[in-house]
Amino acid sequence: MYTSTSNRRSFIKKMAVLSAMTAAASMFPGIIFAEEQQRNLPKGDLDWKKAPCRFCGVGCGVMVGVENGKAVAVKGDPNSAVNKGLCCVKGYHSVMAFYGKDRLTKPLVKKNGRYVETSMEEALDLVASKMQETIKDHGKDSVSIYGSGQWTIPDGYAASKLFKGCIGTNNVEANARLCMASAVTGFMTSFGIDEPMGCYEDMDHADVFILWGNNMAEMHPVLFSRLLDQRLKRGVKIIDFATRTTRTSMAADKSILFLPQTDLAVANAICYEIINNGWVNKSFVEKHCNFSKGLTDMGYGLEDKYSFTDKPEKISFEEYKTFLEDYTPEKVEKISGVSAKDIKYMASFYGDPNKKVMSLWCMGMNQHTRGTWINNLVYNIHLLTGKISQPGNSPFSLTGQPSACGTVREVGTLTHKLPHGVVANAEHRAFAAKIWDVPAENIDPKPTYHTVEMFRALDRGDIKFMWIQVTNPMVTMPKLKRYRDATKKEGRFIVVSDIYPTPTTDIADVILPSAMWVEREGMYGNSERRTQHFEKMIDPPGEAMSDTWQLVEVAKRMGFEKQFYYNEETHIEEIYNEYRRHHDNDKHRMAPLEVLKEESGAMWPYVDGKSTKWRFNAKYDPACSNGEDYHFYGKPDGKAVIWQRPYEPAAEEPDAEYPYWLNTGRVVEHWHTGSMTRRIPVLHRAMPHAYVELNPGDAKRMQVKTGDKMKLTTRRGEIILPASVNERGVPAPMQVFVPFFDENMLINDITLDSFCPISKEPDYKKCAVKVEKA
Amino acid sequence: MKRAGILSLFTLLFLSFIVVWNRSYESGLEDAYIPLDASDAVPSIPSEEGVFKRAEFALEYDKMPYDENHQRSLDTYYENRAYYGAPPYIPHEVTEERNMGGNSCLKCHENGGYAAKFKMYTPVTPHPEMINCRQCHVSQLTASAFKGTNFPKNKAPKAGENNALVSSPPIIPHQIQMRENCLSCHAGPAAPKEIRVTHPERVNCRQCHVLNNKKTADIGNFKKYLNETK
Structure with a gap:
């Protein structure tokens, strides 16, 4: 083109x-x-x-x-x-x-195994009547909606209001469960309130950047350029702490490799060093921190209907110190493959009171069977040294989708969540019900299924109807084959709203064409709590309709006109203003729409016409009310929690039969499942297909060169991919890496659906695989 | 007895002297052995690492004024290449025939600078680690041809037409093997004026500029598949 x-x-x-x-x-x-x-x-x-x-x-x-x-x-x-x-x-x-030439412009309804074009009116009628029929026959918990961190704020809000408020089921989930859930539970357990305390401006203040399993040069390139810019101007240090050598390692001042899953041990070893060398910020810890431990040996969620509830228990600083004795740098060297020298090197930056340190992470820590724990452990490091909530001292959890924060985390499109608070809390239910104009009893107090379990429920038949919007689970679900087969079972009805044909529309009974991005009006919320508005700039093709309006139309057809009173011309504004009422408090106030239209985004809490850059710091955050310099107001006692979390192995580790680690991820050119970026010729030509990256030593032993066909086999199945040696990235010996964007080479067919028992987020980064020449 | 004892002692001392002397002489002949640090086994990725190679000069590149009277252009850049993508031949006299790059070519071509003799700025090599320069770059001692040639010189890409959209960053229109280091040719006074980057301080070039030279496979059209299913 x-x-x-x-x-x-x-x-x-x-x-x-x-x-x-x-x-x-x-x-x-x-x-x-x-x-x-x-x-x-x-x-x-x-x-x-x-x-x-x-x-x-x-x-x-x-x-x-x-x-x-x-x-x-x-x-x-x-x-x-x-x-x-x-x-x-x-x-x-x-x-x-x-x-793209194959843009979906008309609704398609499956009749006798063939897709037939129909009108939007008819398709929406069918969706509404099918949903009503399913509820009548199988109860309200047999219908579900599966959305996305690419939902705009009004999309997610309309979905939550329809399903949780009107229909009365908590079967609302979003793909952010697969990417951000561990970050959320990390924040909730450590601070009691979600989302980063700092902001991107921290990058202009920090002296050292430690990237925890985060290939920022490819995944967050604009922010990485900001680090490189700071290095040229101020000589900051960038340390890449990862399992694989990448473009980020090449640009970093130091690259430290660790064995998969052992980040838990290394983080504890850094805490050991901090305490052992007397680098603890004693007054900060005494005033603002508690110590706790939770249950261990939690399992990995591999079995259906697995459930886990942590039992936090307060401990003393002395007990925590004793626990850390198992994590001396010398002992951890043996587990992690990171030399004691390198562990001490990293610890010395955190410990140096004159150095401002920013930790950055994304999927490496979140897609982890102990994702909540590793999030906790990195916060521990920052809490022990008091390096938090100040410009440049910032543990920073990055996100991967444009509105994972804005929609899924803030609107709360997860089974246990409400826009403000959780379904389990009667006060929160009553508050949401009042704004939604529904009886408080409508909102079910019991969370139902998280994402993996929702698809398992579909497989079992507990869920009969699923509406999927702006996401592509038939590429992204781990252990994909089981869930793809589930959708094809008799008596399941799947509605998919999307802009292009994907493997997910391929399993749909009804395909609704959606309006994308600036073909409609909406808002996104990014990683630094910034809400940004966009207006409708161009018309969507054919009958394509925004996801918000699809939901409104279906809601009206189901008899919820009173709750979905919105006007077609002004519905986005009406929905946003209604949504803001849920966050009408100093801890989470959202900026008014006029501000969002005028400025390039605003950061909540937006109080007295000002964005809050650093939360929990009394100098910057008006919600601090304890009279001290810092106030972790998410917790009832105003104190953050330092967690005792041990190292535990991954759910499936390499053995004699499956001797390699399999890691999956992204590349700079493609985003998510590539359904958009692969239709951009420049990007497709730059990265036309997936591959399996091998360590050059392993490749030499197997006599494999770039382009040779390789067969990867796990306990879930097998897949054939071309080899890549010494190209974009180099995995460590006995590890392989495969990008997941390619719908023609579905790596998730063979990944494992183990997840973090606290966050329920699957671990896409670790399972055991056999690698041979095909 | 006493004399025999003294004699044997001296003989012993003399023999041991010979042995020790020989040993030390032989070990003196051995090459110095420096153990390689096995712990530093982080593999390098040439195609990725190269991009950042001259990054430390980025701010200086940014400050360098353009000397408009002595700029190179793409025309002169391609002039001394047999075809687009070929190693350039040496357009000037070479005095030191037997030297390796480190002692000769790289003196000027590692970091560049103004060469008064040629009234131009010295181009900077993107691969200074390869010091056998003359393996690929040869002199031209005559302007005549042995026999004529019908070799079709392929066309080089032009600047300014490689972007997909108005104001979108141009793709990289050339292959980058041995030319991973973007700044060596795209920044500084020797960079051809058409391809001199306006923002050398943005050192992660490939955040915005991507290659488009991979073989493309059809990504498949699922609409067709849709109509055929079940």
Whole structure:
């Protein structure tokens, strides 16, 4: 598609260059087009409007250029505090995702095994009547909705209100369970309130960055560029602590490799060093921290209907200190493969009172069978040294989806959650019911299924109807084959709202065409608690309709006109204003819509016309009320918790039969399951298909070179992939890595559905695999 | 007896002297042995690592003024290449025929600078670790041809037409093997004016600029599949 720019050039006029130039001149460094490069730029009369990027959780501000009703260009928004005018390759080409040739434009209904085009009216009638029929025959808990961290705030809100408030089932889940749940439970157990205390501005203050299993150069490239920029200007240090050598390792000042799952032991060893060397910030710990321990040997959730509830128990500092004696750097060296010297090296930065340290992590720590624990352990390090809630001292949990925070975590589209609080709490239920205009008894006090269990329930037949919006579980579910077969069983009815045909629409009984991103109005919330609004800039194709309005239409058809009173023209504004009432308190107040329309996002708690950059710090956070410098107000006693969490092995470790570790993840060019980015020719050509990365030593022993076909076998099945040696990344010996974006090579067919018993988030990073030449 | 004792003592001392002397002489002949640090076994990824190689000079590149009278252009850049992608031949005289790069070529081509003799800025090599320069880069001692050639010189990509959208970052239109280090050719006074980067301080180039030279396989159209299912 990039070859066609020369044609477009002929009818586009001078304005684009002018506006690009003025924007560029005001931009944070660089990105000005040299005269020579500018000469061939298309010239045109473009209308630029601001939006948050459609892709990852960084939430870059972008400007979308619209011409003749088509989105034709993207540039970074210089006013955005997130990216200051810079994007990554996905962002710059994001608008091309609207125009794939196979875009879904009409609803498709499966009749006798074939999909038949129908009208939106009829399709929505069918969805509503099928849902009513299922509820009548099998009860309200037989219907469910499975959404996504790509839901806009109004999408998630409408879904939660319809299912939890009106229908009265807690069968509401979202794919953020697969990526962010451990981060949430980490925050809840350590601080009692979700989402990072700091913000991206920490990067401009910190002296040392420790990346915990986070290939930031590829996954959060714009933020990583911010670190590189700081290194050039201030000489900051970047330490890559990971299981695999990546582009991030290449750019880092030091790369430290550890064996999978042993991050638990290393984090404890760092705490041991901090205590042993007297680096504990005693007054901070005494005033603001408690020590607790929970249950151990929790299992891995591999069996159906597995359940686990932690039993926290307070302990003393002395008991915690004794516990840590098993984690001296010398002992941990043997478990983790990280030398005692390197452990002490990392600990010395955390311990140095004159160094500001930022820890950054994402899926490496969250997709972990002890995900909640490892989140707790990194917070321990920051709490022991008092390096938290200050500019530059920041444990920072990054997200992967544009509104995993804004929608799933804040609106609460998870089975146990409400927009404010949890379903188990009668007060919270009454509060939500009042705003939703439903009787309080409507909201079920008992959470039902988390994501993996929801698909297991579908398999068992406890769930008969599932509505899937903006996500692609038939690519992303672990142990995929079981769940794909489940959807095909007799008596299941699946509705899928999406913009392109995917393996998920392939199992649908009804496919609803959706309006995507700036084809409708909406809001996203990014990793740093920033809520960003985008207006409708272009028309969706054919009969495509926003997910919000699909839900509203179905709700109305089911007889909930009173609750879904919204007006088609103004429904986003009405929904947002209603949603804000749930967070009408100083700990979580959301910015008014006028502010979001005007500015490049605002960070909650938004109090007295101001975003809060650092929570729990009395200097910056008006919600602090204990008269001290810090107040961890999420917990009733105002104190954060330092958790005693041991090292436990992974659910399935390599053995004689399956001798390799299998790790999965992403690449810079593709986002999520690639259903959008693979339809962008520039990105597809840069990364056309998945592969299995081998360690060069292993490859040499097996006599394998790049491109050779490899067979990977686990206890779940087998898959054939081309080998990749010494390309994008290098796994450690006896480990392999496969990206999951490729729907033609579904690696999740063979991954394991073990999960963290506290967060219920599956571990996509670890299972045992056999690797042979195919 | 006493004399025999003294004699044998001296003989013993003399013999041991010979043995010790020989030993020490032989060990002196051995090459120095420096044990390799096995713990530092982090593999390097050339295609990824190269990008960051000259990054430490990024801020300096940013500050360097353009010397408009002595700029190179893409035309002159491709002039001394047999075809697009070929190693450039050496366009100037070479005095030291038998030297390795470290002692000759790299003196100028490692970091560049103004060469008054040629009235231009010295191009910077993207692969200074390869010091047998003349393995690929050869002199041109004559302008004549042995016989004529019909070799079709393939066209080099032009600057400014490799971007998919208005103002989107251009793709990398050339292969990058041995040219992973972007800044060596795209920054500094020797960079051809059309491809000189305006933002050298953004050192993670491949965050925005991607290659498009992979073989592409059809990603399949699921719509077709949809109509065929079950």
